[in-house]
Amino acid sequence: MRSEETKLKSLALRLGADLVGITTRDILADGPPSADPRYLLPSANSVISLAVSLDKDSLQDFICKKSWEPHCHDRKAIAKRLYTIGDALAETLRADGYDAVNVDLNNNYRPEESAADLTEMTEFHPDFSHRYGALAAGIGRLGWSGNLLTREYGARVELGSVLTSAALTPDASIPDEDHPCDKCKMCSRVCPVEMIHPKASMQVTVAGITETLSRKQSNTRCWIGCTGYEGLAPSGTWSNWSPYRLGRPLPGEKEALDALCIRLQKADPQMQGPDNSFSNYRQAVFDPEWFYYTVCGFCRSVCAPRREERLANRKLIINSGTAALKLDGSHVVAEADACEMATPYGLRVVVPRGELTKKPKKIRRWPGQFPLDREVIRYLRREAASSGENCIAD
Numbered sequence: 001m002r003s004e005e006t007k008l009k010s011l012a013l014r015l016g017a018d019l020v021g022i023t024t025r026d027i028l029a030d031g032p033p034s035a036d037p038r039y040l041l042p043s044a045n046s047v048i049s050l051a052v053s054l055d056k057d058s059l060q061d062f063i064c065k066k067s068w069e070p071h072c073h074d075r076k077a078i079a080k081r082l083y084t085i086g087d088a089l090a091e092t093l094r095a096d097g098y099d100a101v102n103v104d105l106n107n108n109y110r111p112e113e114s115a116a117d118l119t120e121m122t123e124f125h126p127d128f129s130h131r132y133g134a135l136a137a138g139i140g141r142l143g144w145s146g147n148l149l150t151r152e153y154g155a156r157v158e159l160g161s162v163l164t165s166a167a168l169t170p171d172a173s174i175p176d177e178d179h180p181c182d183k184c185k186m187c188s189r190v191c192p193v194e195m196i197h198p199k200a201s202m203q204v205t206v207a208g209i210t211e212t213l214s215r216k217q218s219n220t221r222c223w224i225g226c227t228g229y230e231g232l233a234p235s236g237t238w239s240n241w242s243p244y245r246l247g248r249p250l251p252g253e254k255e256a257l258d259a260l261c262i263r264l265q266k267a268d269p270q271m272q273g274p275d276n277s278f279s280n281y282r283q284a285v286f287d288p289e290w291f292y293y294t295v296c297g298f299c300r301s302v303c304a305p306r307r308e309e310r311l312a313n314r315k316l317i318i319n320s321g322t323a324a325l326k327l328d329g330s331h332v333v334a335e336a337d338a339c340e341m342a343t344p345y346g347l348r349v350v351v352p353r354g355e356l357t358k359k360p361k362k363i364r365r366w367p368g369q370f371p372l373d374r375e376v377i378r379y380l381r382r383e384a385a386s387s388g389e390n391c392i393a394d
């Protein structure tokens, strides 16, 4: 007769997981609070960790700015797959008499005392950390970037986790001699907001493993870069896929950075809607109309399994140019004469020159309806109509 572990792993692989591993609550007990599965499932004894690899072709096109949307679509398809696999595992476990929770894939953070709502959050500690679960379950190890690195795909994976009261047999973690991170530091070189320090380090211990990572800065720094409030690298020669600019260096102090992030989030139309992906990520992922707006993740995207690939990926990124917002909602590579224009959202936006003098076309349904892009486009059109200008000055 097949063991429970074999049955669950076979099911996960059959439904499209690339990697699956098991760990236990006891093994995770030495980790940070977000390694504790009992926060979501008080009866939890075990964790099934899942990984699905990103599509390599669309990811390469994304990092060299050949095309933006295919990688966004791939991330959405993978999220749907991970939810589906997790649901099937949880249903199987419940049918066998156990408790089970399929952990939300993203955007679920533990309440913060000083934050009245999401717009005031600055720490972003997840209910359960998929990375810690995957580390303990032998799926990968934490790299310098803090991302989970697998031997098979590097950091180019999406993760999921199922918590259960079943006492499952754990898998072995990856030993130090097989650690996939060689400290090449390419992740530090491709972060437009310099979140990943190239030299200063810190340590984190989970599952008896002590990982040495880049020194952690305020999470709001990554939030600013990854949400897209600032996409431009300090060199000014390349950006992620965000067309937005803060127009000044980011503050170095945590308090000032957190305050800036809160201001930006409060002004961001994305944060105001009751049905945004932050209130219900699963619902967003299964909504056929929802566009998985992705502008960064470069620290993960650069990190392929082989060092030569990582060096090449870094070159692709820093030679990819900068992003601009077209008024149909698409993101494109900015030409040298692109305009940088003020918006009412505390951000400036880069727009191809001549966009505002074109006869307005209907905004494409997707991705033109991403709330911040959509409102900025409406604002620019109104301003252009009233000023008759091609580029709007401050």
Ligand code: SF4
Pocket (backbone or CB within 6 Å): 143, 144, 145, 146, 149, 155, 180, 181, 182, 183, 184, 185, 186, 187, 188, 302, 303, 310
């Ligand atoms: S890019 Fe290099 S240093 Fe950074 S996590 Fe990957 S392997 Fe480690």
Ligand code: SF4
Pocket (backbone or CB within 6 Å): 190, 191, 192, 193, 194, 195, 196, 221, 222, 223, 224, 225, 226, 296, 297, 298, 299, 300
């Ligand atoms: S996701 Fe982007 S902004 Fe955040 S740490 Fe990675 S490269 Fe930097």
